[in-house]
Amino acid sequence: MGHSHHHHDHPEGNIKVAFFLNLGFAIIEIIGGLWTNSVAILSDALHDLGDSLTLGVSWYFARIAKKDRNQKYSYGYKRFSVLGAIINSIVLVTGSIFIIIEAIPRLLNPVTPNTEGMIYLAIGGVIVNGAAAFRLSKGHSLNEKAVYMHLLEDVLGWVAVLVGALVMNFWDLPILDPLLSVLIAAFILYNVFKNLRESFRIILQGTPSDISIKKIHQVIRDIPKVLDVHDCHTWSLDGEYHILSIHLVIKEDLPLSELENIKIETKQRVSKLGINHTTIEFETQNEECEPC
Structure with missing residues (x-):
């Protein structure tokens, strides 16, 4: 297990930096949103706050996920990061719905916000979230990717607010503010549902999206003395670490040394197809395979 530690210390540090950046900025924004009287700023503040929670939970779970397997969790703790992703998604969905409810009355009678503020x-938002996103742009884990996506959305959200504020500064179009906030919320929801789908697929032990069962059957059937393949199950621990269990039907009475070679x-x-952990059971042609 030793070699994988190096790979995981780094994301944790990145997530930690992004967490503190985001949390500090989210607090400034909430005050700023109330001061400028802008729902778009508030919706981005909520987005950032949601992301701070996401980052906090991700950072916590990234630490737990590194623990080695034990008797209680025989596969280790990798799946905790998926749990983190689901908790975050729920937070973001709640926040987005709240924003949309806030923005609707403003769409009907728009209020002019303090555009200069x-x-x-918005410039601050682009800089802070841009820096945090850059820290995580090279991440590999589902957790890091999810966090990176959040930060990238934040940058885009702030760019949108900046453009909206500049337009409102020169033209009297107060409706842009609530319109922006609804678009930001809709965008958050769209991405959250995509993320949730991936997380549920892992938790419900679906076949990982990057693994082809057909291909697994093909490469194993090509091995000399393997007659057939049965009862092939593959699932993912955390979106990265994939597990396979499979029955191989072999010619009668092969010595153990040959079975070992197979x-x-x-x-x-x-493993070339992306499987990290394989459990193999051998059976003969006449043997009744219960689940097959």
């Missing part, structure tokens, strides 16, 4: 806050060959072939 909005411009300053096993090594099988593991090598499936």
